[in-house]
Amino acid sequence: MPADYHLHGLGHEGPPHNVERLLPFARAAHRAGLTEIGFAEHDFYLADLDFDVFARLEQCGQIKVRVGLEVDFSPDKQHWQELDGRPWDYLIGSVHAIGDWAFDYPGEEGGFASRDIDTIYADYFALVGRAAATGLFQIIGHLDLIKIYGHRPRQPVVELAEPALQLIAASGAVLELNTAGLFKPVAEIYPSPELLARAFELNIPVTISSDAHAPEEVGRQRAQAVEILRRIGYNCLATFCRRQMFTEPLA
Numbered sequence: 001m002p003a004d005y006h007l008h009g010l011g012h013e014g015p016p017h018n019v020e021r022l023l024p025f026a027r028a029a030h031r032a033g034l035t036e037i038g039f040a041e042h043d044f045y046l047a048d049l050d051f052d053v054f055a056r057l058e059q060c061g062q063i064k065v066r067v068g069l070e071v072d073f074s075p076d077k078q079h080w081q082e083l084d085g086r087p088w089d090y091l092i093g094s095v096h097a098i099g100d101w102a103f104d105y106p107g108e109e110g111g112f113a114s115r116d117i118d119t120i121y122a123d124y125f126a127l128v129g130r131a132a133a134t135g136l137f138q139i140i141g142h143l144d145l146i147k148i149y150g151h152r153p154r155q156p157v158v159e160l161a162e163p164a165l166q167l168i169a170a171s172g173a174v175l176e177l178n179t180a181g182l183f184k185p186v187a188e189i190y191p192s193p194e195l196l197a198r199a200f201e202l203n204i205p206v207t208i209s210s211d212a213h214a215p216e217e218v219g220r221q222r223a224q225a226v227e228i229l230r231r232i233g234y235n236c237l238a239t240f241c242r243r244q245m246f247t248e249p250l251a
């Protein structure tokens with residue numbers, strides 16, 4: 001039952017949130033052979049989400065529809081109460097900024113030249129670890145997003161990520177193989193095979209996602225992600241319903 005849990009039906013354009021906007025994603029997923037999709041809009045669109053839309057989409061979209069949210073984690077932003085009381089199937093915790101430096105934003109690459117690369121990686125993974133330690137998230141988004149522009153640390157990345165991976169394992173959260181990285185300057189899936197191999201040793205489950213911001217991106221390069229997981233030894237994927245995890249055979 002292949003699922004893609006990281007779809008942005010509102011892209012970066014925002015509302016309106018309606019079935020007409022989301023239906024092309026459901027149709028594209030069905031064509032791609034997926035049997036389950038999940039929307040994970042950026043949390044700055046939280047107030048614009050209409051939960052009835054997801055139920056209506058499932059009725060007409062020939063596919064199971066899950067409801068998630070991509071939470072832009074920052075320790076200064078304590079808006080977790082706003083997330084309560086809604087029927088989430090999962091929450092994705094993602095780090096997109098170190099302090100006020102939104103490092104993955106186009107035009108923000110300059111920040112990589114102005115500080116030590118190992119410090120940047122360590123600071124980034126410290127935030128990922130803090131996100132996991134909140135216990136709020138079922139999925140940790142694009143674990144090594146910090147490599148987006150191809151800047152590599154001097155120290156082995158597995159060492160830099162180890163404390164975050166330990167906290168993820170302890171929290172029970174899963175990692176996503178996010179294929180969007182293939183379409184960024186780094187041209188690699190997030191996270192790298194070496195980080196996944198360590199996650200496998202730590203018994204951290206995984207999902208596969210496209211981070212699609214447009215219908216034609218749904219399920220992109222999934223076969224490549226499946227291949228990487230098989231090579232590492234994974235034989236199942238995590239699925240979610242009302243923040244409970246289930247497992248399905250890898251496909």
Ligand SMILES: [Zn+2]
Pocket residue numbers: 070094096141142
């Ligand atoms: Zn993200």
Ligand SMILES: [Zn+2]
Pocket residue numbers: 006008070211
């Ligand atoms: Zn995303």
